[in-house]
Amino acid sequence: MSESTAAPEHLDFEAALTELERIVQALETGRLPLETALQRYQQGVALVRRCRQVLDEAEQRLLAIENGTLVPLDPPAER
Template sequence: MAEKKTSKQDELPGFEPSLAELERIVHELEDGRVGLEESLARYEEGVKLLRHCHGLLTKAERRIEILSGVDAEGNPITQPMDEESGTLEEKAAGRSRRRSAKSARDGATGHSGDAEEADVDPGDVDEPELLF
C-alpha cells in the first residue's frame, strides 16, 4: 500500500491565510491574556508561520522578471531574476550598502528623512520590531 507523502508546505495554508493567522497570534500575544505555556506555543506557531510566509515570498521573488529596458519598438526587455544572486549574508550586505548610500545621499542633499525608516528593511524578518 502506497503512503501519501506530505511535505511541510502542503500542511500550511497559502500566504494570505498564513499572514492573517500570524497577525492574529501577534494580537493575542500583545494582548497578554494568554498564559505562559499557551503564549510559548502560540509564539512557536507564529515563528513557523513567519518562516513559511518568508519562504513563499522568496519563491515568488525567484519567479519575477526584471525589466531591464525598452527596445526601439517600445517592447519591454526582461531578464529572469538571478536565483543564484548570492547567499542571505550577501543579500543582507547589499541591503546595508543601499541603506548607507541612501543615508549618505540624504545627508549630502540636506534631506531630513526619518533615520529609523531608512534603517528598516521590510525584508528583514529578524528585526524584533517586525517579528511581533
Template sequence: MAKVKGAESAGEDIQKLPFEEALQRLEAIVEALEAQDLPLESLLARYQEGTALAQLCQAKLNEAELKIQQLEKSGKGEMTLKAMPNPEEQ
C-alpha cells in the same frame, strides 16, 4: 523542554497554507500576544506557531521574488538577474 501536543502535525499543516492565510494567522497571533494575558504554555505555543508562520511567509515571498526574475546573458557572457517586465506597464 516538553513538546507542545500536536506541534509536529500543526507544523505540517502550516507548510500547506497559502501565503495570505498564513499572514492572517500570524497577524491574529501577534494581536493575541499583545492584547491578552495568556498562560505561559499557551503563550509559548502561539509564539512557536507564529515563528513557523513568519518563516513560511518569508520563504513564500522569497520564492515569489525568484519567479518574477529571469536570468539574462550580457554581451560579455555574464549571467545577471533581470526583473521580468510588469504586464500592466506594457
C-alpha cells in the same frame, strides 16, 4: 491555529499572514497563560518562516521573468 488546521507549510501567503496577525494580537494582550503564549509564539515563528518562503519563491519567479521574457514597454510615440 484557529480557522486553519493545516500545517504552515501548506498555507498560502494570505492565510499564513492572517493567522500570524491573529497570533500577534493574542500575544499583545498579555492575557494568555505562559504555556499557551509559548505555543502561540512557536506557531508564529513557523508562520513567519512560511511567509518568508513564499516571498522568496515569488522573488525567484520575478527574477526569472526579468531575465527571460520581461521586456520594458516603450511609451506611445507622441504625434
